[in-house]
Amino acid sequence: MNNKKANNNWYVITGGPSTGKTTVVDILTKRGYKTTIEHARHYIDTMRIDGETVEEMRNNKKKFQLGVLDMQIEQEASIMPEDLVFLDRAIPDALAYYQFLNLDYDEKLLNAVKESSYKKIFILDRLPFQKDYARTEDEEEQKEIHRLIIDVYESLGFPIVFVPVLPPKERVDFVLNNI
Incomplete structure (x- = not known):
């Protein structure tokens, strides 16, 4: 696609499952930085409260992905562009999950990705897998x-920085030294 210039002060913390995203974001929060939550887990927690099992949610892949995307779009729309924010995943992550699940992109996703803008993407190297x-x-x-x-x-x-496997606090220092 195109090489985007950020019109905000937002940094994305991302990577596959089990890369330590939430740990890094939690430490950033404790250090006083503005952060966001990961919406896939939030969506699961919300639907579980309503009595739906994780298996039921995951079986309706399109509904699940759209539910997470809606939350992500709403969250990003609520952030002020000038705020320095670390996002636990971002809208483009949905493209990867759609590909992984063999889902066709829908107009909502494509439009959201087209409108997305981030200062830098921090992709955390993989840690040992945990279920x-x-x-x-x-x-x-x-x-x-x-x-x-x-x-x-x-x-x-987007500009990408790969974050090596380090102890959690050192990973956060690495991120902060690269913003």
Whole structure:
């Protein structure tokens, strides 16, 4: 696509499942930075409260992806462009998940990606795979999603910084030294 120039002060923390995104974002929050939540997990938690199982949600892949995308779009629309913010994933991550799940892109996703803008993308290198209630992928699928996320952000022309595997606080220092 095109090489985008950011019209905001937003930084994305991303990578495949089990890369330590939430840990990095939590440390940034504790250090006083403005951050966002990851919407896939939030969507799962919200739907579980309504009585839906993770399996039921994941079986309707399109509904799940659209639910997460709607939350992400709403969240990004609520952030002031001048605010320095670290996002736990961003709208383009959905492109990678759509590819992984063999879903056709819909107009809402394509328009949201076209309008998206970020100062820099921090892609966290993979950590040893850990399964939890919200993750349904295995290690091979984790690797594939991670590769797709890299491909998506590279194709969109955003500046990317790869964050090596380090102790969590050192990873955060690495991110902050590269903004």
